[in-house]
Every structure is written in structure tokens, then in C-alpha cells.
């Protein structure tokens with residue numbers, strides 16, 4: 235019998251990328267094969283994002299592109315899932331009449347069951363319950379497989395922080411940690427499959443173990459993963475400044491496998507805006523954390539996220555953000571225009587900032603950051619860095635590619651047999667987003 239084929243399109247964050255990999259692996263374990271193109275698939279899935287309005291638009295326009303395909307091949311099953319699907323629920327079916335089923339963020343392990351309901355009972359199931367079931371998480375992530383030198387491990391789902399702009403708590407549900415024993419077992423399985431670097435994923439990894447889990451906190455989890463033979467490097471994302479404890483900062487000084495890079499979203503440099511965002515820290519606290527991190531690990535790379543044009547953000551507030559940037563000098567950042575999200579507190583706040591002002595602020599911020607990113611990158615020239623060889627360079631020419639401990643991409647000439655090994659590379663040239671070097 236011909237194998238059924240699947241195709242997955244993914245939008246959004248690393249968490250979504252990883253969920254899609256786990257879904258793919260789950261489908262393969264059930265006998266499906268990957269289709270190279272949607273037109274050849276029996277089951278088409280979209281894993282959506284809804285963090286900003288643009289994300290919703292992207293997902294709907296992608297789904298729209300399959301209209302013709304579905305007309306020509308009505309037996310193909312199309313499932314829409316993830317954050318936007320969780321938010322819109324049944325609304326997805328009315329907006330896009332040819333979609334067959336909708337799966338929420340905590341229903342990914344049920345995709346095959348839903349596809350069966352479509353195939354056999356001609357139903358259009360919408361499963362968006364968020365029961366916070368630890369077994370559901372394991373049912374999905376137990377399929378995780380090694381695929382290359384690097385892998386993600388989801389250590390927790392959901393978020394309880396309710397930053398006033400953020401839709402995540404509504405679409406991913408309550409915070410829930412996986413037991414450290416399961417995470418370590420997954421790391422071991424990945425290492426046996428050739429993985430040398432793991433990134434521990436969660437919306438707020440610093441509060442790992444506070445809800446669910448098995449008693450270990452995040453610092454302990456990192457140490458336990460560090461004991462896994464074969465794992466050379468540990469990274470994690472995302473950290474929240476209000477939960478970054480001294481115990482965790484010490485990990486950067488004391489755990490050799492913890493890589494010197496932290497993504498620590500600050501969002502704004504203005505105390506008034508941080509308060510309105512419900513971030514639960516102020517500028518001084520954030521700057522204190524930066525000082526402690528640099529004391530613990532002088533070579534640490536620090537990246538962040540910013541939102542510009544939050545309701546009520548004045549020119550003076552925005553200047554505070556720029557001044558914080560000049561004070562910290564981030565290695566890099568992601569920056570976004572505030573986008574009102576359904577059900578969030580900020581979506582009904584007064585002091586809406588005009589689109590044009592948002593755009594101007596974003597451009598100024600990105601301009602300042604580009605200068606910092608470039609300067610930090612140029613400062614790498616002449617340094618010797620230990621690079622984990624990940625594969626061949628996108629630039630081609632028989633070059634290898636890997637990353638420094640600080641997570642900068644380095645391209646250099648070398649033997650493909652070095653794949654998966656750490657090698658010392660002298661940095662000889664630098665661009666804002668990559669380096670070149672010599673073994």
C-alpha cells in the first residue's frame with residue numbers, strides 16, 4: 235500500500251519550529267512519509283503564530299494559497315493548528331471553508347485522531363481545550379528525534395506572566411513544566427543520535443519547575459542535562475528578567491557546558507512603560523542583572539527584545555529605551571511595533587501611538603542596534619573561538635559552518651569529518667551577522 239504523505243508549514247517562534255518537528259516525527263512513527271510539496275501530500279498542516287497581527291495575516295494568506303489544491307484534490311485533509319488556531323477556534327472554519335480541522339496548542343498529539351474523524355466520519359473537528367495535561371506534552375515530545383548536531387527540547391509550556399501586551403497566556407495556557415527526568419532522558423536519546431548542542435525551550439524558562447515538573451529548578455535542570463554524555467553545549471530561551479536568580483546567573487560561571495549567551499527581553503527602557511506592560515521589574519533591576527551576568531561571565535553575549543509604540547509611550551519614554559541600549563550595548567535584538575492583541579489589557583489602553591511614530595521609532599532603534607551589532611562583530615576579529623561544527627556553510631565553496639559559544643555564526647575552510655566536533659577557529663573577518671575564520 236502507498237504510504238500516506240504529510241506536509242507541514244510553520245510560522246512563528248522556535249517553540250513552533252520544535253513542535254512541528256515533533257509532529258512530523260509523530261506522523262512518521264505512525265507510518266506517514268514527508269511530502270516534498272503540498273500538492274503531493276494527503277495531510278497538510280499549518281502550525282500558526284498569533285503574537286502580532288501580521289502573524290495571523292501570514293497564516294491566513296498561506297492557507298488561502300491551498301484553495302485551488304483542495305478543489306483539484308478534495309480528498310486532501312487540511313488541518314490548521316497552533317496559536318492563531320487556538321485563538322480563532324471555530325472561526326478558522328467559517329473564515330476558510332475548505333479547512334478540515336482545527337487543533338489547538340495543547341492538542342497537537344491528537345492530530346492523527348482528528349484526521350481520522352475527517353476521513354471516516356466526515357466531521358470537521360475543532361479541538362482547542364487546554365487542560366494542562368502533562369501526559370499530553372509527553373505524548374507529543376516523546377517522538378522527538380535527533381536530526382543533526384543541534385536540537386531543541388521543550389521544557390515547559392504556557393505562561394502565567396500576563397504581560398499586558400501579550401497573547402501567549404491566552405493561547406498557550408497555564409505554565410506547566412515537564413519532569414526533569416523526562417527532559418534528561420530526551421537529552422540522552424538525542425545525544426545517542428549525534429546531537430551535541432541542546433537548547434532548552436520555554437516561554438519563561440527561569441520559572442521552570444515552579445508549576446509541574448519533579449522538584450528540580452532550572453539551575454538544577456541545566457546541571458542534570460550537563461551530565462549527559464555527548465552533550466557539549468547547553469543554551470536556553472527565553473529568560474524573564476523578573477525570575478533571573480543569582481543561582482541561575484551562577485550557572486554561567488560554574489557550568490562549563492552552559493554557553494555564554496542569554497536572550498533577556500527588556501521590552502522598554504522606561505519605568506512607566508515597564509509598569510504599564512506589567513513586566514514586574516524596572517530599568518535599574520534590569521541593569522543590575524546585566525552587571526551581574528557580565529561579572530559572572532565577562533564574555534557573555536546578551537540579546538534582547540523591544541516593543542516600540544506601546545500605548546502611552548512618549549518621546550521621552552522612547553529616549554529612555556535608546557539610552558538603555560547605549561548603556562547595555564546589546565549583541566543583537568529583535569524589535570517590534572506594538573500590535574494590539576485580542577483579550578489583552580494593552581489592547582484597550584489609551585494613548586495609542588500613531589503608526590508613523592511607531593515606524594520612526596523602530597527605524598531609529600534598529601539603526602542604533604545595527605551600529606552596536608556591527609561593532610561587537612568587528613571586535614571578534616583576531617579572537618580565537620571554540621566553534622561547534624554544524625554543517626557545510628550556506629555560502630558554499632566547501633566551507634564549514636558553526637557557532638561560537640556566544641552564538642555567532644562562523645564560516646571557515648575545513649574537513650567535513652569535523653562535523654559535530656568543537657574546533658578552535660581564529661576570526662579573520664566580520665559582518666553584522668556572521669564571521670569568517672581559519673582553523
Ligand code: 5AD
Pocket residue numbers: 285286399400401499501539540541570571572573574575
Ligand atoms: N506587539 C508587539 N510585540 C509583541 N511581542 C509580544 N507581544 C507583542 C505585541 N502584542 C514581542 C515581545 C516578545 C516577543 C516574543 O514578541 O518583544 O518578547
Ligand code: SF4
Pocket residue numbers: 393394395396397400401402403437438474
Ligand atoms: Fe508573553 Fe510575557 Fe509570557 Fe513572554 S513572559 S510569553 S512576553 S506574557
